[in-house]
Amino acid sequence: MKFIKILAFIFIGFNLAGCEAIQKATNSTGSTFSLTGKWTLKINTPDNVLVGSVVTVTPLLSEGRLSTMTGNGNCFRQSDVIWKSIASDNQGGFTISNLVSGCSGLNFQPATIYVMNTNEIRLSGRNASGQELTQVWQRVQ
Numbered sequence: 001m002k003f004i005k006i007l008a009f010i011f012i013g014f015n016l017a018g019c020e021a022i023q024k025a026t027n028s029t030g031s032t033f034s035l036t037g038k039w040t041l042k043i044n045t046p047d048n049v050l051v052g053s054v055v056t057v058t059p060l061l062s063e064g065r066l067s068t069m070t071g072n073g074n075c076f077r078q079s080d081v082i083w084k085s086i087a088s089d090n091q092g093g094f095t096i097s098n099l100v101s102g103c104s105g106l107n108f109q110p111a112t113i114y115v116m117n118t119n120e121i122r123l124s125g126r127n128a129s130g131q132e133l134t135q136v137w138q139r140v141q
Contacts (some may be wrong), residue, residue: 033115034059035086035094038067038140045134047127049073054140055082062086064096074128075103084108101128109133 035057041050052070057063064083066076076082082099089095089112098111111125111133123135 033092033118035064035113035121039064039121039137040140041135042138043134043136046131047073047133050076055137057083057086074101077102096123098123098125098133100126100133103128 036059037057039055039057041053041055044051049071050066050069050073053066054068055064056067058065062084063081063086066078066080066082069076069078076099080099080102083096084099085095085097087095091114093115094113096111096113097108099106100109101107107128109126109128111123114122114124116122116136119139119141121137123133123137125133127133
């Protein structure tokens with residue numbers, strides 16, 4: 001019984017830590033903002049792959065997993081973790097490791113997520129070729 005209580009405590013601790021990592025109390029929208037939920041890719045420049053795909057962000061793991069995939073660019077597979085190590089930053093956004101290619105192993109690049117409003121975020125980083133990458137994601141209602 002004591003072992004189960006310890007496991008429950010650890011599980012709750014990880015869940016709370018994960019929630020805090022992907023939730024920002026002070027951000028550019030002036031309100032509490034959380035990445036938890038589903039996001040659909042609307043714009044992806046210069047790559048133009050995966051537009052229309054959906055990422056589901058879970059607080060427990062602080063990651064975003066490809067839950068619905070449109071197209072098949074850069075060797076992505078449905079259910080790939082494409083955002084990992086999500087952490088809030090001091091500017092009201094988030095830092096992540098962004099999967100940019102799955103062709104020759106998993107290639108993650110550092111990126112920043114900026115909160116545009118409660119239903120739109122903008123990801124900025126580099127693609128697999130080192131070019132500047134900009135993605136616009138909208139919350140799935």
